Amino acid sequence: MSQTLLSGDARLPIYQRLADVLRAEVVEGRLRPGDRVPSESELCERYGLALGTVRKGLEILVAEGLFERFHGRGTFVRRPKFDSSLFRFFRFRGTAGAVTVPEGRILRRTTETVPGFIAKALAVPEGSEGISMSRIRLCDGEPVLAEEIWLPLPRFADFLSLEIGKVGDLLYPVYDAECQQLVARAEEQLTAERASEATARLLRIEPGTPVIVIDRLARGYDGTPLEWRRSRGRADQFCYQIEIR
Template identity: 30%
Template sequence: MELGRIDRLNDRPPYRQIADHLRAAIDAGQLGPGDRLPSEAELKEHYGVARMTARQAIQELRTEGRVVAEHGRGVFVRQPPPVRRLASDRFAREHREAGKAAFLAEAERSGFRPRVDQIEVTRGEAPSFVRERLQLEGGLVLSRSRRYFADDRPVELAVSYLPLEIAEGTAIAETDTGPGGVYARLEEAGYTLERFVEEVTARMPTSEERSRLELQAGVPVIVVLRTAYDSAGRSVEVCDTVKAAPAFILEYEIKAR
């Protein structure tokens, strides 16, 4: 890989110029996924800058989520997103009929082994954003919290909220909901799913989310808030998901009408 030179007459700080060179090398494929970046010492020697300047340049790329530091080994170009999330396909009834919940289907299609842990089932008052979307004036909800993995990498946290009157007494209230997941159990109970509405935002993770998803500092998350409606127009579930941003590609197919 050919590194550039710092333009001392440029108003752009040296560390940003170095970051620009490294970023360009990644974009051009000169540094590919899993490749190690030049060390701070190597950058210091090549550019004739202080070690702190080299460190700031690497930190720029870490903050952008382009590279990850591995203790004792160095800094490496981040691997491409492992999971492609096809919004037009992930809730297809055929997946539930085949005994696969949405994440299981999309992770396997992407070539990864999915698994889930930290499953917790609780009952209580609904948060205000859930109460609004479920159109609840009162009553309790059943909450299902869990963490998803692609291979051995935690990539998503999710909490589903369902009216307790719907979920209680079904496998939805169990740790293992059975083949096809929550949506399969809802349809077995007579709530035929008709449509889903998703709100997608991005933010920085909380300290708890960063710990559970094992994220490096400066890596953002994608938040997808989904409401499921049955054929009678009733909202039957709200799912709040927090995804490690580098782990996903979100693909949407939009028809021209």
């Protein structure tokens, strides 16, 4: 019957506990993005469950976006990649259709005291040190986004020894490779404001022009805040789409 080798709160459904166990495998790094998850039949045997129960557990994680399934190939831990997801919000005049990752250039990298509200978001102590960066992103050589980025210390200490010019267009793979920090998801918040002098200079627009402001908090699989980022882009290039029910 409901006899299973699964740990966890016995009041929860078995498929839920299976999902919890597998999610923990990812959170704790035993399963990494791209890895293959044990097959359905393997999980049935290992935990002494019926196929339907195992499938339901797996489907939970698919719905969460953690796993991907491929008929005939297997179940895999999904690689999150959201630089493309951010940039689907922008309409670019030149590159119609194709999603291209804009070029990224780090302009400054310093160590500073983390401002209060960012410290709060990153869940680090008030007044602690962090890495502060300024970055610009370009499409076809034209600036489209100006970014301020904060990373907590000592978690990202290894990032300081990297040559700034060698960092590519995407930061999250670098966080993974150099600092063993995997970004799994993020929350964003949108608003708009007038371009400041500094922002206007970076985006090559007139000060006072409306810009979209996107605050992003990136988190690891376990929910730990890893990076705080504020991006500003020209409103006339910005366009976000949603479907509602």
